Structures are given as structure tokens and as C-alpha cells.
Amino acid sequence: MNGLLLTTQQALQLLLYGDAELWSIVLLSFSVSLKAILLTTPFGLLLAFGLHHGNFPGIRFILAFFNSLLSVPTVVVGLFLYVLLTRQGPFGDLKLLFTQSAMVIGQMILCFPVLVALGYAAIQAADRRVWETSRTLGAPTWYTILTIFYEVRFGLLAAVLTGFGRVISEVGISMMVGGNIMGYTRNITTAIALETSKGEFAQGIALGLVLLSLSFLLTAFLSYIQSKKGVIT
């Protein structure tokens, strides 16, 4: 018990005294995951819109496919990407393996189904009159889509935050296609795994605290915007 308290105390010191190594890992994590979520969001939400407003066969199958991908293990995505990016793989010439770009691509694959499935659910909740009213008032299609997105912005924001939560906390992809290289591809989750395997718990706990704080912040923010939605509508 004393050991755990001591380690936690050391972890807090690392965080509060601005340990350079620790904070560079945190920054890298956020940088990679923010890029992944920002690059994926427009495509994910547009596909969600297309699936909702489209009228073509196989929509139910596509939706079921994305829903099933929500729980895909991150190591499976990592393995799939590794096979593609390895030197003998079809994209080996791009030399992306063990780079931040590979981590971003992997995380994009991971959060895309989240954005499509949750984005679809949010758009589905939109009143059909939004589309009709916007169109009859002369809005072009792109503006009508933006109007619908604005009307269901709280649901879409929840989808984006859930997607971000999924990618910032994944370990399988980062480990397999990032390679956990210090100062280059080591992020919070791979660093925790490494430090724990070395028996160095202080940095692991400090990084865990950052992830936990982020999780609490995201949940609190989601609760806040949902309560705000209650006031507005």
C-alpha cells in the first residue's frame, strides 16, 4: 500500500514539475489523435449523411458493417495496417511503418466507424422538416446539409468526442505500426505499457492520470452540452 502511495506521489511530481519526457509523450499523443479525428470527421459525417438520405440498395448492410466495426480490437486494425505497410506489403514503398503518419492512418481507420455509426444516429434524430424547410427556402444542397448538421450539432459533437476518446486510448495500433520509438512514435498508451513492463510505475501512473483526466473531462463536457441542449430546445 505504501509502495502504491509513494509511486502515485512520484507520478504527481512528474506531472506537476513538468517532466520534459513525460509531457513530450502527452503532446505527441494529442497531436496524432487530433490529426486522426480532424481528418476523419468530415468524411465520416458526410458518409453518415449519405447513408441516411441516400436511396440505394445495401444501406442496411453498410450500416450493420460499420456498427460491427465499432468493437473491432485495435490490434486487429494494427495487424491489418502492418501487413499493408511492411516492406514486403503492397504499400511498403511508402516507408510509413513506424512513423506518426502510420499511427494517424491507423487511428483514422479506428474512429471512422464510430463517426459513421454515431453520426448516422444523430442525423437520424433530425426532424425531416429541417431538410424540407431549408430546400424550400432556396438553400443549395450543401447549405442544407450544414443546416442539418447544425440542428443536430450536440449529437455530432458527442460522436466526435467518442471517436477521439477511442483513438487517444488505443494501444494496439500505436504499438504495432508506431513501434513505440522514444521521442518519435511513443504515445501515452505505449509508454504506459513499456514503463509497466520495466517495473517503472511512476511514469506509467502519471500518464494514466492524464488519460483518466481526459476521460473525465470529455464525459463532463458531454454532460454539459447535453444539459445545454435541454435548455435550448
Place this chain on the structure above:
Amino acid sequence: MSGPLFVFHGIEKTFAEDEILRKVDLSLYPAKCILLTGKNGSGKTTLLKIIAGLEKPEKAEIEISGKLHCWKKVMPIIRKEIIYLHQQAFLFSGTVESNVAYGLRFTSLTREQRRESLKKALERSGLTDLAKQQANTLSGGVQQRVAFTRAWILKPKVLLLDEPVSNMDQESREKACLLIQRMKSAGMSIVITSHVPQYFDGLADVQFDLVNGKLLQ
């Protein structure tokens, strides 16, 4: 009487093998009001949405200035001249002012002209005091008035009103009818659907009953 703005010919619409509209013809004249009556599910709303270009018919042609056009080809052009209002007005998130101004950004008006137009429209409808209020906090009657104003400001040639006064008390109903009368006097062609034709006595120039997919006068 001046010629019709648009003449819709042979509108056909089927839902799940059920013929809702059977070769319906309808002529829309400026400054004239058509009252459409019919049972629930008779196809009144569907007919209005097809005229507004919000729903696709199986078949339909539109005559403009004596020339016949295919519905699909001409609808993207004439839909700007036709505005459809729902039975229960839908207002976007935001203020009354932002709702009324919504369609103005798609016109060729300058920013200054848009501002002026918005000011006049709010005054005309008695909404100036409510301009900054959140639209979804208003009563049903006032929301409908905001929706009328949002349509009127765009000066459409045709206004399609789906049960416009069905959920209103007498005072709101009278205000709404007065507003419709003013829009008609301004030269708009108006089509109203209603279960209670008496509300529009003195406003409607012609009344049709939609029965078994056909319009009967």
C-alpha cells in the same frame, strides 16, 4: 384575369401500389387563393410537396407561358418561386431574426438590402419586438407567423400552406388569415389545405376537394 403562373398537368403519385394522386391538374394564378380540402391521407400534403419540388411524382408536366416542360427538368428552376410551409411550422435553432433572414442569403440582394428587407418584414408582421428572442421559445401561433414572414420576405410567386391555422386559437387564426390576405393582395398565388374550409371564407377564390386521387371542384 392574367394568365396562370404555372399549370401542373397529370400529376401521378403512388405509395406502396396505392394511387394517391391520379392525373391531377392544377393551375396557379397570381393573387388567387385555392383551398384544398379532403380527408386525412387523401394526398393533400403530397400534392403540395410535389408542387414545391420536395417530393417526386411518378409523372407530371408543368406548363409555363404556354410551353410544356417535364417536372424533373424544370423543377430545379421554378422551385425558387414556390415555398411550402408545414402544418406545424419548423423554425431553425436561433433567433426570430435569424430565421426570417434564412432564405435571404441565397438571393442576389446586398448585405445592406438584406438588412433593410429584414427590418421591413419584421415590422410588417409585428415581430420587431421578438426579433432577438429564441424562435423555439415562442407559442405555436407566433412560430407560424415567423414562418409566414420567413417565406414572405423572399417574395415567392406561389405559397403553399399546409393546414396553416389548424393548431391556433381564434386570435392567432385571425392574425394568420390577415397575413395570408395581405400576401395574396401582394400578388402571390396561394394554395391552402384545410379540414375546416369556413376559416378561409372570403379568402379562397376556388375550392377543390381531393377524393380518390382526383380534384373535384
